[in-house]
Amino acid sequence: MMTDLYQSQRAMRQMRRQAMQRGVVAILDVGSSKIACLVLRFDGANRLSEDNSIGSLAGQTGFRVIGAATTRSRGVQFGEVTAMQETERAIRTALQAAQKMADIRVDHVIACFSGANPRSYGLDAQVDLEGQVVSESEVGRVLNACDVPDYGVGREVLHAQPVNFALDNRSGLIDPRGQMGQSLAVDMHMLTVDAVAIQNIVRCIKRCDLELAGIANSAYVSGVSALVEDEQELGAACIDMGGGTTSVSIFMKKHMIYADCVRMGGDHVTADISMGLGVPAAVAERIKTFNGGVHATGADDRDLIDIGGDTGDWEHDRRTVSRAELIGIMRPRVEEILEEVRVRLDAAGFEHMPSQQIVLTGGGSQIMGLDGLATRILGQRVRLGRPLRVHGLPQSATGPGFSSAVGLSLFAAHPQDEWWDFEIPVDTYAARPFKRAMRWFRDNW
Amino acid sequence: MRPLRATRAPVIHRSKPLAGPDADFSSGARSEAEPKLRLSGVKLFGRKSQRFDPTPSRLNYRLQRWMLTPGVRRGLRVGLPIFAICAAAGIYFGSAERREAVVAYVADVKTSIQQRPEFMVNLMAIDGAGTNLSEDIREVVPLDFPISSWDLDVEQIRDTITGLDPVKSASVRVRPGGILQVDVEERQPVIVWRTRRGIELLDETGAHVERIASRKEHANLPLIAGKGADAHVAEALQLVNTARSLGGRVRGIVRIGERRWDLVLDRGQRIMLPTERPVRALERVLAVNEVQDLLERDVAVVDMRLGQRPTIRMTKAASEDWWNTKVTVGNGQ
Numbered sequence: 145m146m147t148d149l150y151q152s153q154r155a156m157r158q159m160r161r162q163a164m165q166r167g168v169v170a171i172l173d174v175g176s177s178k179i180a181c182l183v184l185r186f187d188g189a190n191r192l193s194e195d196n197s198i199g200s201l202a203g204q205t206g207f208r209v210i211g212a213a214t215t216r217s218r219g220v221q222f223g224e225v226t227a228m229q230e231t232e233r234a235i236r237t238a239l240q241a242a243q244k245m246a247d248i249r250v251d252h253v254i255a256c257f258s259g260a261n262p263r264s265y266g267l268d269a270q271v272d273l274e275g276q277v278v279s280e281s282e283v284g285r286v287l288n289a290c291d292v293p294d295y296g297v298g299r300e301v302l303h304a305q306p307v308n309f310a311l312d313n314r315s316g317l318i319d320p321r322g323q324m325g326q327s328l329a330v331d332m333h334m335l336t337v338d339a340v341a342i343q344n345i346v347r348c349i350k351r352c353d354l355e356l357a358g359i360a361n362s363a364y365v366s367g368v369s370a371l372v373e374d375e376q377e378l379g380a381a382c383i384d385m386g387g388g389t390t391s392v393s394i395f396m397k398k399h400m401i402y403a404d405c406v407r408m409g410g411d412h413v414t415a416d417i418s419m420g421l422g423v424p425a426a427v428a429e430r431i432k433t434f435n436g437g438v439h440a441t442g443a444d445d446r447d448l449i450d451i452g453g454d455t456g457d458w459e460h461d462r463r464t465v466s467r468a469e470l471i472g473i474m475r476p477r478v479e480e481i482l483e484e485v486r487v488r489l490d491a492a493g494f495e496h497m498p499s500q501q502i503v504l505t506g507g508g509s510q511i512m513g514l515d516g517l518a519t520r521i522l523g524q525r526v527r528l529g530r531p532l533r534v535h536g537l538p539q540s541a542t543g544p545g546f547s548s549a550v551g552l553s554l555f556a557a558h559p560q561d562e563w564w565d566f567e568i569p570v571d572t573y574a575a576r577p578f579k580r581a582m583r584w585f586r587d588n589w
Numbered sequence: 590m591r592p593l594r595a596t597r598a599p600v601i602h603r604s605k606p607l608a609g610p611d612a613d614f615s616s617g618a619r620s621e622a623e624p625k626l627r628l629s630g631v632k633l634f635g636r637k638s639q640r641f642d643p644t645p646s647r648l649n650y651r652l653q654r655w656m657l658t659p660g661v662r663r664g665l666r667v668g669l670p671i672f673a674i675c676a677a678a679g680i681y682f683g684s685a686e687r688r689e690a691v692v693a694y695v696a697d698v699k700t701s702i703q704q705r706p707e708f709m710v711n712l713m714a715i716d717g718a719g720t721n722l723s724e725d726i727r728e729v730v731p732l733d734f735p736i737s738s739w740d741l742d743v744e745q746i747r748d749t750i751t752g753l754d755p756v757k758s759a760s761v762r763v764r765p766g767g768i769l770q771v772d773v774e775e776r777q778p779v780i781v782w783r784t785r786r787g788i789e790l791l792d793e794t795g796a797h798v799e800r801i802a803s804r805k806e807h808a809n810l811p812l813i814a815g816k817g818a819d820a821h822v823a824e825a826l827q828l829v830n831t832a833r834s835l836g837g838r839v840r841g842i843v844r845i846g847e848r849r850w851d852l853v854l855d856r857g858q859r860i861m862l863p864t865e866r867p868v869r870a871l872e873r874v875l876a877v878n879e880v881q882d883l884l885e886r887d888v889a890v891v892d893m894r895l896g897q898r899p900t901i902r903m904t905k906a907a908s909e910d911w912w913n914t915k916v917t918v919g920n921g922q
Contacts (some may be wrong), residue, residue: 215643219607232704233644240645240653 153564159357160556163252168210169357169556170239170250172233173549174257174345176220177411177507180549181238182361183211183246184556206480207557209536211246213238222407223362224390225344228313232348234240239352241351251348254358254556256548258389260341262302264492266292270310270329278311278320278328284566286330300339302361304563306332307399316397332563333401335361360555361402362548367375368507369402369551370544371528373396380501381486381494382529383522385508385549387411390481392488394497399560402492406484410508415476420473421465423451428447435467438475444468478511482521489522503529508546638695648782703739711735711767718773722755729753738763746771754797780829783841793809795822815844824867828852831871835884836887849894857904858884860891870896 163169164186171182184207215238217225219230249585269289273282287306295301309317311325314487320328329454342359349356367382368495374397386409394402413436418428444467453461494500502522509528531542531550541549597776645653680686702708711734715723729749732741743761750759750771757774764770778790778798790807791800797819801807811829818825818897823921832852843851850867852860862870870893878884883891887907892900903911 233642236647236650239645240650243654243657247657249654353651501796 145198145266150564153463153562154250156356156358157221157559157565159252160254160559163355163357166251167193167561168246168248168250168252169453170242170253170354171240171549171552171556172235172253172255172330172349173362173546173552174220174225174255174348175217175362175386176223176258176389176409177217178233178545179217179220179238180208180214180237180546181212181242181356182541182549182553183242183250184208184553185210185246185248188558201433207535207553209302209386209534209541209553210248211242211244211250211536212538213241213245215241217387220257221388223386224320224338224346225257225258225404228344228348228351231344232351236352237349240542241354242564251355252357253354254360254552255345255349255356256275256360256362256555257341257345257551258362258384258386258548259407260337260390260433262294262337262363262391262405263299263334263404264336265295265406266401267291267332267334269332270327270331272327273325274323277475278323278325280321281567283309287332287563287566290330290332292334295334295570296338298339299336300342301334301563302337302342302359303364303400304328304332304333304454305399305560306563307401311376318397322359333399334563335400335403337361337365337423358554358556358559360393361393361403362386362552363393363405364392364400364414365551365555366505366548367393367395367400368554369501369531370503370547373398373497374451375468375501375503375565378499378501380391380492380499380503381489381519382503385409385481385506386548387507390485390506392432392485392492392507393493394489396497404488404492406475406488408484409506410511411483411506413511416473417470421451421470423453426450431470432474435470436474437467437471438478438514438517440468440471440475444471474511475517478514478517479521481508481517486521500525502526504529504542505529505547507543509544511531524546593877656880679718698701703737706767708738709735709767709768710738710741712762713769714764715771715773717770717805718756719773724751724755724775725755726750726773732769735767741769755799757792759798778807778810780825781810781812782819783812784816789819791819793822793826795819810841812841813844814841815847817847818842818844821850826869827828828862829867834875835878838884855885858890859886861894863896865893865896874901 160169166563167186169184171180171184173180184206202298214558215234217231218234219225219227220234225231229584236575239250239253263436267290269291271282271286275282279334279523283306308331309320310314310331311317311320311323312327314325316327317323327452340470345359346356354486363384366384367376368385370382371380376398379394379396380393381392388407388409388411390406390409390538392402392404392406393400410432414425414428414432415435417423417432418425421428421431423431431449435447448464449467450469451463451465453463455461489495502524502525503525504518505528508514515526515528528544530544531547532554533542534553537546537550608856610854621684631743637786638806656665662895670733679879682691683815686751698818702772713727713732713734715726718726719871730746741763743754747759748770750756750761757776757778759774762770776792776798779793780791782789782791783804783805787799788804790801790810792798804812811825813822813825821844828842828850829839835854838854838858840853840855847850849864850862852862860871860874874883874891874893888901888905889904892902
């Protein structure tokens, strides 16, 4: 059932290990509006600081960004590859610039994307332990005992992370290995996406002569970098407002327990401005960036913005628009996006969470006054999040638009245990008849 | 009203160029300004100016990746210069003509250094040799001065000089000031050796010193004769020394059968000495001579070859006298 998934994910883990040995890996954030590429150099895992303390960033400083580049994305809509040639060219551009800055060749790449209809599933299972002590194979057995729902043809599992273990009646265990008990239960979060989207991205990366060493959902990785540690622990939602999509991920006890994606983003705001004012998309983008907002004040009526044009028609080229009008165009769309996010959060049962912190990040979160608007729609505890600071990241890449790229770097350095990191129990794995025979012998003689 | 100009690169919002690590951070659009000055020809076949699409071509991308590979970089930085130098040298020395020219040039430079006045030797000074020997030395070491000290083989010159008979030892060195200093120690003749081929002078080790025409030239030196006598000059000198008490009566010492000595006195007298310990035997004869005046009598030969039985041979006349004389034995009969 899951065998080929195991194979491909394990192959990627193997690639990641190779990349670690070589010490250089590229991080690729394939977004709808920009493609960001970071080149990481690993200096050796878990090196402690001089005074033997755990150091800054809780020991997550095993790597350093030595190359960073971003390019305008092409051929990506709603976080999915729609024109492969174009996407490949954009990836090539970003990667070449990053390599040039890093001054080293990169062969392994870890990618993330936001779209492809992510869908979350909560899985659980309980098994009686064979022995008294929970071993690695017992964990594998309980994970494999999970009742996988029918997630549909043409879908693929992107993440399958055990989020909680329970031993007898003790719940909330992070790592049950080595503990004593009778029965082991697990809660697992599984995220599926459209298989075609993954295949397209894999194919684009292969066409750039690169090896894929891992793939992640950008909702997950931007949560990893934008949420601070206690927010991840106590429960929070990360809303990554990208160009084509707005991803939602909910974290609890340092595990992602829900992820979803709204297929609307900053590009739609730009498109609204472009249509409403009758200007090209590039001009609309610029007006949005410099003059955009969601709260109109009295002064905004008098603040006229030159929207220009180069038609040669004097009247047309001297058009102006007041900032209040611009806000009037932007605000309904932003509200719509946030309402949609609200719906997703409600569907996930976010109101039942003990801590209802909401963190807005992504390039779209830079709209002025967004936090005030989000407070009205999403709840009181909203803040704007920026990615974690990592070594060597250029100042230009520390904005909220890079939270998924930075999160993917952290993910590359310290990936969470997933389903496929544990051995499958031999009795369900038909490819090992010899081991089965050995086991039969052991059991019967 | 704020002026607003649409640009084709909406990504860049930077007001001034950044310094530090951000300077390299490049966004997709062309951020660097076009150079103000540019050769007009370069633009024609150089890169396209104001290219909108920043995407590298597949070939360009692969080439850049290839050039960023550490092995290739090392090869280009180290291997390529080495290869270029080797190739250039190989091509240059491929032609025999140029090879010879280089060799000739090197030889020329070498000669010009060797011919500097600091290295030139102008004369040969010989110390410790007589006139004849000096001439001989100058004859066997034919050097036409001035000569460079690089061309002098001092070892060989010394061997040549030492090879001369009258030279016991020699040292040859180049003294500062361009002088070839030869210090010679001559052999001192101590004995005259007469052979069938002539008369020679020998030193105390028996080495040949000089050939002389007449014994009279060195009348004060003792005379030895016989085949193989030169190998036992030391013993001969001991014997001569021992026989000093005989004064002028000693004619010389003869080596018999390359084995033992005969001391020859005047009046045809001979003392035949044994092979072993000849000096001791001679001392015995001299002691007898002291007491009995043995050698003053008509004795032709004193034969000491057998130590237990010394024998005397009388002269012929004495023997005849002996036969005619009636000897009275001690008891008067």
